[in-house]
Structures are given as C-alpha cells and as structure tokens.
Amino acid sequence: MRRFVDCFRSLDEIPQGYGPTAVTIGNFDGVHRGHARVIRTVVAEAHSDGLKAVAISFDPHPALVHRPDVPHFPIMGLRDSLDLLDELGLDALVLLPYSLDFAQETPEDFVRTTFVEGLGAKKVVIGADVRFGRNNSGDLDTMKQLGEEHGFEVAVVEDLSTDNDLTELDAKDEHRRCSSTWIRELLASGDVDSAAHLLGRYHRMRGKVVHGAARGRELGFPTANMASDSDGLIPADGVYAGWLHDEAGQRWPVAISVGSNPTFEGVSRQVEAHVMGRPHEEVEDFDLYGQNVILEFVAHLRSMVAYEGMDALIRQMTKDVDDAWRALGYEPE
Template sequence: MDCFTSLEQVPAGYGPTAVTIGNFDGVHRGHARVISTLVEEARRSGLRSVAISFDPHPALVHRPDEPHFPIMGQRDSSQLLAGLGLDALALLPYSLEFARKSPEEFIRETFVEGLGAQRVVIGADVRFGQGNAGDLSTMQELGERYGFDVVVVEDLGVDDELGDLGAENPHRRCSSTWIRELLAQGDVEAAGLLLGRHHRMRGEVVHGAARGRELGFPTANMAADSDGLIPADGVYAGWLHDRAGTRWPVAISVGSNPTFEGVSRQVEAHVMGRPQEQVEDFDLYGQQVLLEFVAHLRPMVAYRGLEALIEQMARDVEDAQEALARAEAYAPREAS
C-alpha cells in the first residue's frame, strides 16, 4: 500500500482512482465494510483504491483543550487498512486553515485534481468542508459537476454475529464512539465484536517498580506513551506479541494498583506458562510489543496484605488461562 502525507506526494498520473474518506479510528467492522466496497469497486473498474484520512485527528484541531486518545495508533491503523486491499492511504495534514475550505473547494482540490477520482464510496452520513456543510446530496451534486460516480454504503448495524450485544442494541450502528464507551467500561469482549478483532495497544516495555517480580509474577510494563486506548482499570486476559513475532499468553493489569500507595496508572502484562527456571532469563525490556485484550476478568481492588494479593494473582493467572482457552478460536494470528 502506498502512503502519502500530502497531495504533492501523489505522482502525476496516479489516477484514475476510487476514493473514500474518514478518520478510520479503530478500523472497525463498519470501516471494513466501506473499504472492502471501495476495493471491489476499484478493481471492477480498473481504478486505484485510495482512502483519505487526516493527521492530526480533526478533534485535536477543533477542540485542543479536550483530551482525545485514538483507539489505536497509526501504525496499526495503516497495517489493517493495507490488509483490506487498499492501493493507497492519503494521510493529509489537518489544520484550521484546511478546515475552512468550502465543500466544493475541498472536493475539487483533493478528490478531482489531487487524486483523479472517478468513483467515490461513502456512508450516507458523510460530512465534509467548512462547518461540515457538505453532505451526501452535496457529494452527489459535485459528482455530477466533476464527473465522478457516488456509491453509498449502508451503515453496519448490529446483527446476529454480535449475539447478546446485538440483541441489547438493535438500532445502534457500529461506530468508534460505541467502541470507546465499551472500552471505558472494560468490556473488551464487546469492543472486540465491533472491531472484528481484539482491542490492541502497542508500545515499548519499560522498567517498573519490580513489585510483580518480587511477588513471583514478573510483568512487562508498557511505556506511558504507548499507542492505543487504555481500557478501564481491571485485570484482563490477553496476548503479547514480541518483536520476534511470538505470541505469549498474558494476564494484564490496568490501573494504579490500590494495594500500594503512590502508584501511577499503568498497564503491565504477566507472561504465563514459562518454566520457573526460564523466568529470570525472559527479558522484554526495550522491545516494542503489541498487547491484545481478550477478556475482562475482574475490577481493580485493594487487598489487605501481600498474602491476599499473591493468592488473588494466582487465581488471576488461572482465570486468564481459562479465558484464553475459551477464546482461542477467535484469537487473530496476523498481529505483528
């Protein structure tokens, strides 16, 4: 997949293209439906398929005082988009000046002149241009004016594949907002259903306070600047992918560990199933790893004394192993 960070990087004559636009935060199942339709339309018509997105996220530009944490980092987003068959990702710089472009100006400069679009694949709720003044009808009018076809992809609503989640939310569409809500509740299983994969973080393993090692449960501590939205405090079962591509079963702790005072919020993963004599030699420090959240096991609570904490950590390991065994058929293998 080609990656462009400005329209000036697009080679002359790169088109004609089929284009879509979006933030693609999380690259969830709804995004996958749009991208897959785009790729199919492009291949059928002999066009290049291009997705347009923005960096930084528009929310950071329009509401700089409000915190915004992407569901996943750009590396993983790009990797997943490439896996859907895209020919190119145009990750365009976003600014207040850029946001002041009228709907027609934006479409003419970006879609038509920049990418040679002959087909545009979008959702019915598309908004674009200054003040989000452009909508589906605007896009269709501009398509007639500039000579591109508009293909509308219906929202991905809940369906039978979502089980109880679908039954409880029969009229809700798959969205990044919903996924954020679920992660804030610690419901990584439901978030995974909407994402189409386990929720993930990626970052460097750094040195911590070594309390886990002292208690017999050494952990890999994720750096504070790791990519990916941190779910609610609690204990989770998951997978850790090291830089060699090996997938390790882990019990993950998210939170400030209320048993100890003065501990800041952190994400740490205990690798399970290694022989005791190999534990000391198992070193992930300095590695960039990918962490997947498979199942929520329990909330974070304070324990009265180390003995009670150690007993609970042993139970957490057993529960995590059982949860991963149940989810093994669902666990993705392409993460790297």
C-alpha cells in the same frame, strides 16, 4: 512488509496525473468492521474498473484541532492502522494535514482539489451519513451533485448496526451503528469482548517494555511494563486475560493489570502483563525489556481493588492467573 506503493501526507505529494481512482474518506480510528466494509467496497470498485483504491484521512484527528482542551487518544496507533488498511488491499492512503484553516474549505472546493484534481477520482464510496467541508455542510446529496458535475460515480455503503450485523450486542440506542465512539465507550467500561466484536479483532496496544518497580517479580508474578507513550487506547482499570506478541513473532498468554494498583501508595497508572508461559509449561527466565511488543485484550476478569496485606494479594493474583488461563480456553493445572 507493507505493500503500499503510494502514501501521501499532503496534496502536494500526489504526482500530477495520479489516478484514475476509487476514493473514500474518513478518520478510520480503530479501523473497525464498519471501516473495513467501506474499504473492501472501495477495493472491489477499483478492481472492477481498473482503478487505484485510495482512502483519504486526516492528521491530526479533527477532534484535536476543534477541541484542543478535550483529551483525545486514538483507539490505535498509526502503524497499526496502516497495517490493517494495507491488509484490506488499499493502493494508497492520503493523510491530509488538518487545521482550522483547512476546515474552512467549502465542500465544493474540497472535492474539486482533493478528489478530482489530486486523485482523478472516478468513483467515490461513502456512508449515507457522510459530512464534509466547512461546518460539515456537505452531505450525501452534495456529493452526488458534485459527482454529476465532475464526472465521478457515488456508491453508498450501508452501516453495520444493531439493526443488521450487530443484533447480538446490547446498545443504549435501539438503532446504533458500529463506530469509534461506541468502541471508546466499551473500552472505557472494560468491555473488551464487545469492543473486539466491533473491531473484528482483539483491541491492542503497541509499545516498548520498560523497567517498573519490580513488585510483581518480588511477589512471584514478574510483569512486562508498557511504556507510558505506548500506542493504543488504555481500557478501564482492572485485570484482563490476553496475548502478548514479542519481536520474534512469538505469542504468549498473559494476565494484564491496568491501573495504579491501589494496594501500593504513590503508583501511577500503568499497563503491565504477566507472561504465563505456554499452556501447561513453566516459563523460565524471560526478558522482554527494551522490546516493542503488542498486547491484545481478550477478556475482562475483574475490577481493580485494594488488598490488606501481601498474602491476600498473592492469593488473588494466583486466582487471576487461573482465571486468565480459562478465559483463553485452557484449564489451569
């Protein structure tokens, strides 16, 4: 059960006199390890001074408003984001409606109306590269100056980067910080292992299991097909090892296929998971249709390729299942 007492979707929903608070601001797409560091700092600062810990975010994502012609898919859905922010100990989340008109608000007006008047902020926790207000004209110096004017302290949180906590990860840039952009790049290349390192957990999708073409069942590998409106960024086409969490709270090992399956013509891009059972146990007739499930991507096994004939495809699928077992830490029988 989510413990949020306060969850506001506009400044008008914030009760008069709410606060005092410790506040941070961000998009929190993916709620990765860098976000978690900031949120934990806000919670610690709030607890030390008897304040409420609050995060401010935006809905829709600013990228959808400023670049509507460029597709933008969240790393995870709002439900999972709220669950993770909740686990980190926030007292409230403020989801401000984002529009082009809102984007024209000056840094000074934004801080005054949201931080000061709306939330009674006494502490503001941000990263050194913070930008806010019209044309992103507000920065760290701006925030510190506004803090002096309005009576709140500003605490700066160091980025997670390849200079410190992420030294074992390869990056195109010598000094690269943990970011949603980097995670998107990793998922687009199928590197779910590195993405999990930045996220602090396996990348996940959440959605309803729907009926597919039943080709997997005919071949001896029945699959749970994720609905096209499932939450979570779909990684690169290929085959993955992972876990499926059903509505009963059971966790099942799975081999996941992402793509259009080039062996068959006219198949649209889809995500489907073959439930392998429990370690070294046969899975009997197992029906997930209609259930809302969570899929976790643990390891990339191979890219998607076309096979000539069903025999070759079945041999490869059998190997995929064995490889998935090994990736999950078990030896296939």
